[in-house]
Amino acid sequence: MYLKPFVAVIIGLTATSVASAANYRVDNQVWGYYNMDGTVSGSLLGSQPFNINRQLDGAYDYTSGNTAGSVPVAAAFNRIFTGDATLGAGDINKSAYAQTDWGFNHAGVKTDGFSKVDKTVVAYPQILGTSDLSNPITINTSTNTYSYATSRWEELYQISGGAGTGTAHIAMQVDGFLDGTSINNDNAQIYYSLSTFNGTQILGLSANTYNNTYTDNVYDPVTDTYNSVVVSSQSWSEQIFQNGIWSYLSGTGALNIEKLTLQGDYTFTYGDPLYLNSYLQTSVYGNGESNFINTVTMESFVLPENAAVYALSGANPAAYNIAFSGNGVGTVCGTLDCVNNGGNGGGGPAAVPVPTSIWLFGSALVGLLGVNRRQLRKN
Numbered sequence: 001m002y003l004k005p006f007v008a009v010i011i012g013l014t015a016t017s018v019a020s021a022a023n024y025r026v027d028n029q030v031w032g033y034y035n036m037d038g039t040v041s042g043s044l045l046g047s048q049p050f051n052i053n054r055q056l057d058g059a060y061d062y063t064s065g066n067t068a069g070s071v072p073v074a075a076a077f078n079r080i081f082t083g084d085a086t087l088g089a090g091d092i093n094k095s096a097y098a099q100t101d102w103g104f105n106h107a108g109v110k111t112d113g114f115s116k117v118d119k120t121v122v123a124y125p126q127i128l129g130t131s132d133l134s135n136p137i138t139i140n141t142s143t144n145t146y147s148y149a150t151s152r153w154e155e156l157y158q159i160s161g162g163a164g165t166g167t168a169h170i171a172m173q174v175d176g177f178l179d180g181t182s183i184n185n186d187n188a189q190i191y192y193s194l195s196t197f198n199g200t201q202i203l204g205l206s207a208n209t210y211n212n213t214y215t216d217n218v219y220d221p222v223t224d225t226y227n228s229v230v231v232s233s234q235s236w237s238e239q240i241f242q243n244g245i246w247s248y249l250s251g252t253g254a255l256n257i258e259k260l261t262l263q264g265d266y267t268f269t270y271g272d273p274l275y276l277n278s279y280l281q282t283s284v285y286g287n288g289e290s291n292f293i294n295t296v297t298m299e300s301f302v303l304p305e306n307a308a309v310y311a312l313s314g315a316n317p318a319a320y321n322i323a324f325s326g327n328g329v330g331t332v333c334g335t336l337d338c339v340n341n342g343g344n345g346g347g348g349p350a351a352v353p354v355p356t357s358i359w360l361f362g363s364a365l366v367g368l369l370g371v372n373r374r375q376l377r378k379n
Contacts, residue, residue, distance in 0.1 A: 032147030176292030186286030204241030308343025
């Protein structure tokens with residue numbers, strides 16, 4: 001089973017005016033399962049799928065917040081997932097962690113001890129107390145395990161001090177590593193996106209590890225023969241979106257991402273709220289580790305000179321490392337009145353209400369997270 005990166009959706013915000021725009025949304029989510037799927041087939045039954053997840057294990061944790069200026073506690077689990085030896089499933093160790101603060105995301109997952117087991121058992125139905133050897137039943141089972149952790153913050157900025165449009169330059173620093181351990185067809189993944197309300201992507205990073213397995217003929221000088229040997233090695237691919245373009249990298253072994261700075265520009269309109277959604281997901285299928293804890297950090301948020309900016313969540317503006325270009329002069333406001341007055345205490349533009357559509361869009365999508373969760377469990 002291969003699961004696409006979990007989609008970041010807007011949920012829970014229902015404010016309809018600047019007064020209620022002090023609400024924010026920060027959430028953390030961790031989820032993992034360990035199960036066995038199978039099929040039963042035979043001439044009398046046809047082929048029927050079944051799932052015996054109830055005999056194995058799963059875990060989930062979710063935290064969120066909507067109080068101005070504060071953040072929720074981390075979502076996490078760290079435990080042994082119990083298997084069933086009679087089914088070919090042993091115990092595994094699994095952990096997941098996600099925590100978000102203003103200006104940074106961190107999330108990590110790890111699984112070890114998992115053995116990929118595919119079993120085929122042939123049985124015979126009992127008819128009148130004896131086995132019907134002419135109608136064999138074939139039972140195929142397969143163990144699977146998957147985990148993910150997500151971290152996301154959303155922010156609305158009110159920007160004044162100019163007319164028409166301006167350009168914000170945003171830089172995010174990413175640190176972490178992926179290791180899929182090169183067995184069991186294991187893989188580890190990271191997905192990161194910084195986007196706006198209308199879906200415009202400013203920055204992006206997507207990477208995964210995967211296995212290359214092939215059979216090689218190795219010469220044995222003792223026997224003077226060639227022996228077939230199965231060789232498995234790990235490779236990685238990485239896709240980066242910055243400055244409006246995608247770039248692609250690849251290599252072998254585990255992937256170590258160290259102090260990678262992603263940079264991009266976004267055009268905004270003075271007086272209109274600028275919405276940013278910073279979303280990180282890490283995941284592991286099989287054994288492996290995807291560790292991006294304390295890693296995705298807003299390095300700088302540079303606005304035009306002489307601008308004034310206010311974070312509508314009420315969060316500490318220093319968390320976003322706000323700066324100004326050109327002469328470096330500008331105002332980081334601590335109140336909405338400040339930014340509405342252009343940062344100079346008066347004479348600025350009138351207050352512009354936050355569009356109701358931004359908040360109502362989130363309210364309409366409040367159920368999507370649960371829908372995706374149920375789909376993941378079914379898959």
